[in-house]
Amino acid sequence: MKKEFLKGNDAVVRGALMAGCTHYFGYPITPSTEVVHATSDLFPKLGYTFLQAESEVAAINMIYGSASCGRRVLTASSSPGVSLKQEGVSYMAAGELPCVIVDVMRAGPGLGNIWPEQSDYNQIVKGGGHGNYKCPVLAPNSPQEMCDLTYDAFDLADKYRTPVYVLVDGYTGQTMAPVIQNREVQVPQRKEWALYSDTASKDNLVCSIRMSAETMEELNLLLADKYAAMEEKEVRAENYQTDDAEIVIVAYGICSRIAHSVIDSMRAKGIKIGLLRPITLFPFPKKEINALADKAAKLFVGFELSNGQMVDDVRLTLEGKRPVEFYGRMGGIVPSFEEVELKMTELFKKHKAQGE
Numbered sequence: 189m190k191k192e193f194l195k196g197n198d199a200v201v202r203g204a205l206m207a208g209c210t211h212y213f214g215y216p217i218t219p220s221t222e223v224v225h226a227t228s229d230l231f232p233k234l235g236y237t238f239l240q241a242e243s244e245v246a247a248i249n250m251i252y253g254s255a256s257c258g259r260r261v262l263t264a265s266s267s268p269g270v271s272l273k274q275e276g277v278s279y280m281a282a283g284e285l286p287c288v289i290v291d292v293m294r295a296g297p298g299l300g301n302i303w304p305e306q307s308d309y310n311q312i313v314k315g316g317g318h319g320n321y322k323c324p325v326l327a328p329n330s331p332q333e334m335c336d337l338t339y340d341a342f343d344l345a346d347k348y349r350t351p352v353y354v355l356v357d358g359y360t361g362q363t364m365a366p367v368i369q370n371r372e373v374q375v376p377q378r379k380e381w382a383l384y385s386d387t388a389s390k391d392n393l394v395c396s397i398r399m400s401a402e403t404m405e406e407l408n409l410l411l412a413d414k415y416a417a418m419e420e421k422e423v424r425a426e427n428y429q430t431d432d433a434e435i436v437i438v439a440y441g442i443c444s445r446i447a448h449s450v451i452d453s454m455r456a457k458g459i460k461i462g463l464l465r466p467i468t469l470f471p472f473p474k475k476e477i478n479a480l481a482d483k484a485a486k487l488f489v490g491f492e493l494s495n496g497q498m499v500d501d502v503r504l505t506l507e508g509k510r511p512v513e514f515y516g517r518m519g520g521i522v523p524s525f526e527e528v529e530l531k532m533t534e535l536f537k538k539h540k541a542q543g544e
Contacts, residue, residue: 189368189369189370190368190369190370191366191367191368191369192366192367192369193364193365193366193367194331194335194364194365194366194367195222195331195361195362195363195364196328196330196331196334196356196360196361196362196363196364196365197219197220197221197222197223197226197264197292197334197361197362198222198223198226198331199331199332199334199335199338199367200223200226200264200290200334200335200338200354201223201226201227201230202335202367202369203334203335203336203337203338203339203369203371204227204260204262204288204338204339204342205230205234205373206335206339206369206371206372206373206374207260207338207339207341207342207343207371207374208260208342208373208374208375208376209236209260209261209262209288209342210231210236210237210259210260210261210376211236211237211254211259211260211261211262212227212231212236212237212238212239212261212262212263213239213241213246213247213248213250213251213254213261213263214227214240214241214244214247214262214263214264214265215240215241215242215243215244215246215247215265215269216240217244217265217266217268217269218266218294218302219266219292219294219302219304219358219361219362220264220265220266220269220290220291220292220361222361223264223290223292224240224264227262228240237254243272244265244269244270244272244273245272245273245275245276247263247265247273248263248272248273248275248276248277248280249276251263251276251280251287251289252276252279252280252283252285255280255285255286255287256283256285256382256383256394257382257383257384257385258376258378258379258382258383258384259376260286260288260342260345260346260376261287261288262287262288262289262290262338263287263288263289263290264289264290264291264292265289265290265291265292266291266292266293266294266358267291267293267294267295267296267300267305267307267308267311268294268296268298268299268300270289270291270308270311270312270316271311271316273289274311274316274317275317275318276317277289277316277317277323277351278315278317278318278319278321278396279396280350280351280396281315281317281319281321281322281323281350281351281411282319282321282396282397282407283394283395283396284349284350284381285349285350285351285394286342286345286346286348286349286350286351286352287345287351287352288338288341288342288345288351288352288353288354289323289351289352289353289354290338290353290354290356291308291312291353291354291355291356292356292357292358292361293305293306293307293308293355293356293357293358294358294520295307295518295519295520296308300520301519301520302358302520303358303519303520303521304357304358304359304360304361304362304442304493304520304522305357305358305493305494305518305519305520306357306440306441306443306492306493306494306497306498307493307494307495307497307518308355309355309469309492309494309497309498310497312325312353312355312469313325313355313469313470313472313498313501319408320408320411320412321411322415322470323350323351323352323353323470324341324344324345324348324350324352324353324418324422324468324470324471325352325353325354325355325468325469325470326340326341326344326352326353326354326355326424326467326468326469327354327355327356327440327441327466327467327468327469328354328356328360328441328467329360329440329441329442329444329445329465330360330363330365330445331360331363331364331365331367332365332366332367332368333467334354334356334360334361335367335369336371337354337467338354339371341353341354342374344422346379348414348417348418349381350414355441355469356441357441357442357493358520359441359442359522360441360442381394382394415471418470418471419471419474422468422471423468423471423472423473423474423475423476424466424467424468424473425464425465425466425467425468425473425476426444426463426464426465426467427462427463427464427465427476427480428447428448428451428462428463428465429451429455429461429462429463430462430463430464430480430483430485431462431483431484432460432483432484433460433461433462433480433484433485434459434460434461434484434485434486434487434536435459435460435461435462435485435486435487435488435489435532435535435536435539436461436462436463436464436477436480436485436487436488436489437450437451437461437462437463437464437488437489437491437532438463438464438465438466438477438488438489438490438491438498438499438502439463439465439490439491439492440465440466440467440469440492440498441493442493442522443491443492443493444463444465446491446522446523446525446528447463447465447491447528448463449525450525450528450529450532451463453525453529454529454532454533454536459533459536460484461532461536462480462485464476464477464480466498469498472501472505474505477502477505477506478505478506478509481506481509481510485510486510486511486539487510487511487512487513487535487536487539488502488506488510488511488512488513489512489513489514489515489532489535490502490512490513490514490515490516491514491515491516491528492514492516493516493517493518493521493522494516494518495516495518496514496516499512499514511539513535515528515531515532515535
């Protein structure tokens with residue numbers, strides 16, 4: 189077991205190396221730049237490939253080529269850079285190519301600023317490129333989880349032959365904490381579908397274009413079945429103090445950590461409040477949210493650093509079964525513990541009065 193005091197962005201690289209990642213292609217952009225720094229240092233020392241591409245577009249196409257050759261590959265960027273990668277991600281989804289993409293979110297739209305937000309939710313969770321595709325999305329809330337979930341992302345990518353996102357706000361990416369590295373170091377295995385420039389793989393084909401409507405529909409139906417399997421088998425969520433909670437905060441990333449402290453404080457004052465934290469944003473924890481609505485929960489509150497993107501999925505999940513409120517900040521502002529507690533208390537009193 190190894191333990192280091194690391195930034196979340198550095199922890200990503202440790203998780204990738206333990207998972208057997210051997211190739212990194214990327215372009216630096218704040219607040220994800222430490223991923224480039226760490227890979228440029230560690231990968232060459234291990235005999236692995238690091239290449240700083242001339243652009244994000246070039247980087248994602250290098251990822252496409254390397255993934256086609258059966259390698260475990262990683263790239264990282266921040267919001268505007270990830271926007272530039274979207275066409276390539278759509279190609280990789282169609283070509284059924286596994287890779288891991290880390291998005292350390294900054295404020296937007298446009299170039300925005302370098303402060304933390306969660307405003308990439310729709311872009312990443314809903315499939316930011318063209319076509320009928322989705323990608324699994326893992327949402328860590330600590331440097332330890334940035335390590336562990338990056339490790340898991342590579343296994344998920346190979347299991348379903350798909351790009352996988354690790355989606356994290358800039359605050360979490362820049363946070364430093366002790367990170368335990370105790371996962372089994374994986375040795376990359378041969379992939380029977382990949383291109384290895386040998387006789388055994390000479391008939392393999394990686395392609396994202398289907399010239400007939402019928403074969404294009406066949407691919408879409410295959411992908412739809414894959415996504416349905418993910419929704420059945422790959423959902424992850426954390427429940428905190430939800431057994432008797434009358435108000436449930438739904439939050440991920442840094443917002444979930446603030447929510448933990450708010451809940452402890454409000455519980456001490458006799459308010460029954462809890463947290464449902466989606467760890468997978470796709471697949472979204474629909475069953476878990478509905479289960480809480482069938483228990484004690486009378487109100488759900490989406491808490492995000494955005495204009496309200498994940499909260500739409502909470503509302504769609506509940507289908508009017510319970511009221512859903514939203515609270516968020518933008519521009520890179522992370523609200524204080526006191527600010528969030530005040531807002532949650534106001535919402536609780538409002539709905540309590542309406543119920544009476």
